[in-house]
Amino acid sequence: MTPFRVQFESGVSIFEQVVYAAKKAMIVGQLRPGDAFPSVRSLSKELKINPNTAHKIVTHLISEGLLETRPGIGTIVATPPDSTGKERTQLLVREVEALVLEAKRLGIAHVDLINAVATQWDSLSRDEAPSKSRTPAGGSKSR
Numbered sequence: 001m002t003p004f005r006v007q008f009e010s011g012v013s014i015f016e017q018v019v020y021a022a023k024k025a026m027i028v029g030q031l032r033p034g035d036a037f038p039s040v041r042s043l044s045k046e047l048k049i050n051p052n053t054a055h056k057i058v059t060h061l062i063s064e065g066l067l068e069t070r071p072g073i074g075t076i077v078a079t080p081p082d083s084t085g086k087e088r089t090q091l092l093v094r095e096v097e098a099l100v101l102e103a104k105r106l107g108i109a110h111v112d113l114i115n116a117v118a119t120q121w122d123s124l125s126r127d128e129a130p131s132k133s134r135t136p137a138g139g140s141k142s143r
Contacts, residue, residue, distance in 0.1 A: 002038050002046045003031055014049050018057050026066060026077060028124060033079040037067050 004025035006018055025031040037058070038046065044054035058075060061067040068078040103113045 002043065003035070006047060014053055015056055015060075018043075018047065018049070018053075019060060022057070022061060023066065024124075031077045033077050035077045036073075037061075037075040037077055039074060 004021045006021040008014065008017060022031070022037075031037070040051060040054045040058055043049070043057065044051040047054070058067065062069065062075070065081070066078055067075050069075050100113070108116075
């Protein structure tokens with residue numbers, strides 16, 4: 001069984017939607033390091049997607065260091081490497097730039113964008129396992 005849900009939306013590639021759902025499951029603790037990740041075949045069958053797309057998804061997550069393959073075991077969720085908050089923040093530079101550009105294009109005020117991000121952060125934080133303590137990339141627990 002696939003350990004995460006995907007609500008497919010039209011207009012967004014299946015690849016992007018499944019990669020996003022898998023990453024979200026890892027971030028909120030549904031998938032933890034060492035957990036088994038579905039094989040290409042089971043991912044394809046359970047999500048009813050093309051096997052080539054399922055292969056592309058798994059390959060992409062492996063290349064990002066989020067999954068690893070173990071001979072005789074299969075594909076598992078990787079243990080994230082130790083890194084500083086600054087290094088982790090640098091990984092988001094393109095995404096943050098794209099978000100800011102889109103917000104400016106839509107005429108969204110700086111404070112409204114910050115509030116939207118905070119609301120989403122809080123929403124995802126409620127989904128986390130209570131025993132896990134996560135901090136933003138800057139290292140502080142508060143916004």
